[in-house]
C-alpha cells in the first residue's frame with residue numbers, strides 16, 4: 001500500500017510549521033532547518049506521546065507542511081514511515097548531543113548516513129523562478145533529502161548554534177540562524193511569552209515584599 005498526494009496545504013506563506021499539541025493548543029515553530037522540522041512529529045521514550053507519524057498519509061502531510069513546501073507528488077510506503085521515525089529519533093539524539101557538547105552515537109550517525117545514501121528528491125527550476133519537485137518522489141528520496149540536510153547542518157556555519165529551547169520542560173530543538181545569535185525560545189508566542197509572564201510575576205512579588 002502506498003499513499004500519494006499531488007497537493008498538500010503547505011505553509012500558506014507563513015514561516016515555520018503549525019504544531020498542534022495533544023492538548024489541543026497550537027503555535028507556529030520554525031526550527032531553522034528542514035531536518036529539525038522532522039523532530040516535533042514524535043520521538044523516543046516519553047516523546048512517543050507526541051507521535052503523529054502513524055502512517056503514510058501523515059508523512060506526506062508533514063512533507064507538504066515542511067520547508068520543502070507543497071506540490072510534492074510523493075508516494076510513501078509503511079516501511080518508509082518506520083524508517084522516517086528511526087531517522088527522526090537518531091536526528092534528535094544527534095542534535096541533543098551537539099547542543100550539550102556530547103559526542104554523537106555511532107548508530108545514530110549510521111542511521112543518518114544510511115538514509116543519505118539513497119538518491120534525494122529532485123528539485124527543478126520553473127520558468128517563473130519557482131522551485132518544484134520532479135514527479136515520482138518516494139519516501140526514501142524524502143528521507144535522503146532530510147538526512148543530507150542534517151549533514152549540511154552539522155558540518156555548516158551554524159552547527160554550534162543548535163540548541164534546546166530554554167523553556168521549562170520544552171524539548172524543542174532549533175538552530176539559531178539570527179545575526180546576533182541570541183535566540184533562546186522555540187517561539188516567542190509560547191515559551192518566550194511564558195518566561196516573560198513569569199519574570200514579570202517575580203518582579204511584582206519582589207516589589208510586594210519590599211512594600
Ligand SMILES: [Zn+2]
Pocket residue numbers: 165166167170171172185186187190191
Ligand atoms: Zn519551547
